[in-house]
Structures are given as C-alpha cells and as structure tokens.
Amino acid sequence: MIDTHAHIYASEFDLDRDQVVQRALQQGIDRILLPNIDLDSIEPMLSTETKYPDICRSMMGLHPCYVDQNIKQTLQEIESWFDKHNFIAVGEIGIDLYWDKTYRAEQEYxxxxxxxxxxxxxxxxxxxxxxxxxxTLALLSKEQDGSLRGVFHCFGGSINEAKAINDLGFHLGLGGVSTFKNGGMDKVIPHLDMQYVILETDCPYLAPVPHRGKRNEPAYTHLVAQRVADLRELDLQEVDNITTRNAIKLFNL
Structure with missing residues (x-):
C-alpha cells in the first residue's frame, strides 16, 4: 500500500519518526510520498527522504497557503531545486480560498x-x-493540453466534481475525510471510477476514524483502504492492489 501524501518530515514527527515509519511498514504501507509546501520544508523533507530512501520519495512545489507578495522570487527558488534533485511530482500546488483571499491573484499565478x-x-x-x-477546475481546464496529469489530494467533493476531475484525466486522493461520519463520502465513494483512486493520509492532519482529532500517520492508510473496501463491497486486498497500481503508474514509481 502507498501513502501518496504524507508530511512525515513535519516537526510533529521529530520525536518518533522512526517508530512512525516502522508502524507504517507493519501495516503494509511500504511507500510514503512527501509533498513540499514552502521554502522551509525543503530541507527536512529531503533529509527524511535520505534517511528512508527505499520508502520515501519527494515532490517539489509551493502550497497555496504559503503564497505572498514575494511570489516570483519564491517560485524561482522552488524551481531551481528541480536541477538539483530528482522529484516524482510538482506538488503540493493549488488554490486555497478558505482562510484568506488576499493573495488570490498570486495563488492563481x-x-x-x-x-x-x-x-x-x-x-x-x-x-x-x-x-x-x-x-481550480476552470484554471486546469484552460491549461490541460493533454499532457497534464495528477491528483486532487484530500478529495471530499461530490460525484459530479469527481467526474469533472476524472474527465480532465486526474486522480482522486482519498484520505481520512472518507471515514468521517458526516463527511458525505459514503454517498460518493461507491460511484467513483476506481482506476482514478489513490490513498493518502495528509498526516499529521485529518486522521481517520477512530483516531479523528489526533495526529495522523501513514500507518492509518489501511483504515482509509478498509473504508473504501466496505463502501465498494470489495475485498481489502483488491482495494490495495487497485490503488497501489494507480499510484505506481501516476508517479512512475
């Protein structure tokens, strides 16, 4: 099984990162993909990848919540890293209008x-x-020339939104929200196209039930997989096989 989105380089894991990785391995999660968020996260992320080279793989990008008026300079620095290291994806990137719309134009740029x-x-x-x-879909539609591919991570949207995302050739990252009682995903997951589904935790955030509200970790990927299996009336092993195959293909692992 692959946790396709985990921030295990974050300070929340500084005291027990080894144990966190061991627990993941014990649950059959043998690969953990690390999205970058800003300039400060690069060093801890790459150090984590270096420490667990057979398990962790890094991405490079600027998260929308870290966009500000220095956007051009920051992007220049972020982009320079692609010449220094082999990254599996551009991420995590996007649009966040939840907290603050001050830099909306900069986020889009x-x-x-x-x-x-x-x-x-x-x-x-x-x-x-x-x-x-x-x-995000409006911007992506304009930019999609047939070569763009990727994932809408932490998907918690509607069936119609899922279809619109898939129609653009993009995957859906399912995480802890899929297990929340009032998350609405119990109505959506049974109708998803499984060839576009991958698993993630987004740890340390959004821990699945029964750990909701606590620190999330890659070992809990199996709880998300079990939830998908239950809602789809599939065997857990089948969900593991499908989502792992999808992730390997998408990220060229």
Missing part, C-alpha cells in the same frame, strides 16, 4: 506557473483545493 513546470518536466501534479474546486 503560482498554480499556472507550476502547471507549466509539470508540462515542461513531464511530471504529475499534486493539487490542493479548499473552497476552490470550481476555480
């Missing part, structure tokens, strides 16, 4: 710029959307 990197470098993109699926 950063998103489009990074989509163009993905085209140039032939890499998938990992997209963060919060209160912004319509806006």
């Amino acid at each position: 950063a998103f489009i710029t990074q989509l163009n990197w993905a085209k140039e470098k032939d890499l998938p993109v990992v997209i963060h959307t919060r209160d912004s699926i319509e806006e």
Whole structure:
C-alpha cells in the first residue's frame, strides 16, 4: 500500500519518526510520498527522504497557503531545486480560498506557473483545493493540453466534481475525510471510477476514524483502504492492489 501524501518530515514527527515509519511498514504501507509546501520544508523533507530512501520519495512545489507578495522570487527558488534533485511530482500546488483571499491573484499565478513546470518536466501534479474546486477546475481546464496529469489530494467533493476531475484525466486522493461520519463520502465513494483512486493520509492532519482529532500517520492508510473496501463491497486486498497500481503508474514509481 502507498501513502501518496504524507508530511512525515513535519516537526510533529521529530520525536518518533522512526517508530512512525516502522508502524507504517507493519501495516503494509511500504511507500510514503512527501509533498513540499514552502521554502522551509525543503530541507527536512529531503533529509527524511535520505534517511528512508527505499520508502520515501519527494515532490517539489509551493502550497497555496504559503503564497505572498514575494511570489516570483519564491517560485524561482522552488524551481531551481528541480536541477538539483530528482522529484516524482510538482506538488503540493493549488488554490486555497478558505482562510484568506488576499493573495488570490498570486495563488492563481503560482498554480499556472507550476502547471507549466509539470508540462515542461513531464511530471504529475499534486493539487490542493479548499473552497476552490470550481476555480481550480476552470484554471486546469484552460491549461490541460493533454499532457497534464495528477491528483486532487484530500478529495471530499461530490460525484459530479469527481467526474469533472476524472474527465480532465486526474486522480482522486482519498484520505481520512472518507471515514468521517458526516463527511458525505459514503454517498460518493461507491460511484467513483476506481482506476482514478489513490490513498493518502495528509498526516499529521485529518486522521481517520477512530483516531479523528489526533495526529495522523501513514500507518492509518489501511483504515482509509478498509473504508473504501466496505463502501465498494470489495475485498481489502483488491482495494490495495487497485490503488497501489494507480499510484505506481501516476508517479512512475
């Protein structure tokens, strides 16, 4: 099983990162993909990848919540890393209109710029959307020339939104929200196209039930897989096989 979106380089794991990785392995999660968020996360992310080279793989991108007035300079620094290291994706990138719309124009500029990197470098993109699926889909539709591929991570939208995402050739990252009682995903997951589904935790955030509200970790990927299996009336092993195959293909692992 693959946790396709985990921030195990974050300070929340500084005291027990080894144990966290061991627990993941014990649950059959043998690969953990690390999305970058800003300039400060690069060093801890790459150090984590170096420490667990057979398990962790890094991405490079600028998260929309870290976009500000220095956007051009920040993007220049982020992009320079692609010449120094082999990354599996451009991410995590996107639009977030939940907290603050001050830098909305800058967020859109950063998103489009990074989509163009993905085209140039032939890499998938990992997209963060919060209160912004319509806006993100509109921008992505304009930029999609047939070469863009990737995932809308932490998907918690409707069946129609899922279809719109799939129609653009993009995957859906299912995580802890899929297990929430009032999350609404019990109505959506049975109708998803499984060839576009991958699993994730987004740890340390959004821990699945029964750990909701606590620190999330990659070992809990299996709880998401079990939830998908239950809602689809599939065997857990089948969900593991399908989502692992999808992730390997998408990220060229």
